[in-house]
Amino acid sequence: xxxxxxxxxxxxxxxxxxxxxxxxxxxxxxxxxxxxxxxxxxxxxxxxxxxxxxxxxxxxxxxxxxxxxxxxxxxxxxxxxxxxxxxxxxxxxxxxxxxxxxxxxxxxxxxxxxxxxxxxxxxxxxxxxxxxx
Amino acid sequence: xxxxxxxxxxxxxxxxxxxxxxxxxxxxxxxxxxxxxxxxxxxxxxxxxxxxxxxxxxxxxxxxxxxxxxxxxxxxxxxxxxxxxxxxxxxxxxxxxxxxxxxxxxxxxxxxxxxxxxxxxxxxxxxxxxxxxxxxxxxxxxxxxxxxxxxxxxx
Numbered sequence: 001x002x003x004x005x006x007x008x009x010x011x012x013x014x015x016x017x018x019x020x021x022x023x024x025x026x027x028x029x030x031x032x033x034x035x036x037x038x039x040x041x042x043x044x045x046x047x048x049x050x051x052x053x054x055x056x057x058x059x060x061x062x063x064x065x066x067x068x069x070x071x072x073x074x075x076x077x078x079x080x081x082x083x084x085x086x087x088x089x090x091x092x093x094x095x096x097x098x099x100x101x102x103x104x105x106x107x108x109x110x111x112x113x114x115x116x117x118x119x120x121x122x123x124x125x126x127x128x129x130x131x132x133x
Numbered sequence: 134x135x136x137x138x139x140x141x142x143x144x145x146x147x148x149x150x151x152x153x154x155x156x157x158x159x160x161x162x163x164x165x166x167x168x169x170x171x172x173x174x175x176x177x178x179x180x181x182x183x184x185x186x187x188x189x190x191x192x193x194x195x196x197x198x199x200x201x202x203x204x205x206x207x208x209x210x211x212x213x214x215x216x217x218x219x220x221x222x223x224x225x226x227x228x229x230x231x232x233x234x235x236x237x238x239x240x241x242x243x244x245x246x247x248x249x250x251x252x253x254x255x256x257x258x259x260x261x262x263x264x265x266x267x268x269x270x271x272x273x274x275x276x277x278x279x280x281x282x283x284x285x286x287x288x
Contacts, residue, residue, distance in 0.1 A: 067245075077279075078286065079237050079241050079283060080241050080245075082238065082241070082286075083237060083242060086234055086235060087238065131233070
């Protein structure tokens, strides 16, 4: 009896391991290395953890990619970059992003209050830079 | 069998009459709008002003131009929800109270949402087909918005 239980649990375990290996959390992302945006490392780490899964060229989420695609950042006009920076800081602050559904799968992508403050400060500085140009 | 059909018909008719008593408050206001987008940009070409009025202002301002069927439940509920959501997101009436960077973002977003067809929303267009934007209208919105955003940036 014990053996039967064990035998029936094993494939389930194997399946779970397989799924875990496929999940974005454990996949080392090559995306951030390819993106040379000249942004501070501490900000890049946060963006990679919480945004890049959906908002880069490699993403399968067409809607998210259409709204904001970090892989195309350099091609954005100055006014669009300002708008996007304003949007990034706003949606993160209001906790509209990352979306709840995504956080269910990847809870560690949630921003702490300190991280939100960091992103906001960075986005403000980037906007000011562009406004002065 | 015929009788059951008749009963169902009566029930439907009765509920239709009954729901008419649940009215929504109309989104209309007589107040002046000193910060209004179109007032600030009164030099905008008239046809473009009309485009904004027909396709955006009904949900994104304090004044909705209601078509006759908009007052009949359940349409009135759906339309009320659209207006609530729209005003919550942004109001053209409040444009000039925004800072420079927010104005630039506002102008950029106008072009973006009409270009990717997220605005006006598909379900809204089912009730308001006249709010649909043609490719030419989208182009003039974007050209105008971009010029204004660059002007703001250089100011």
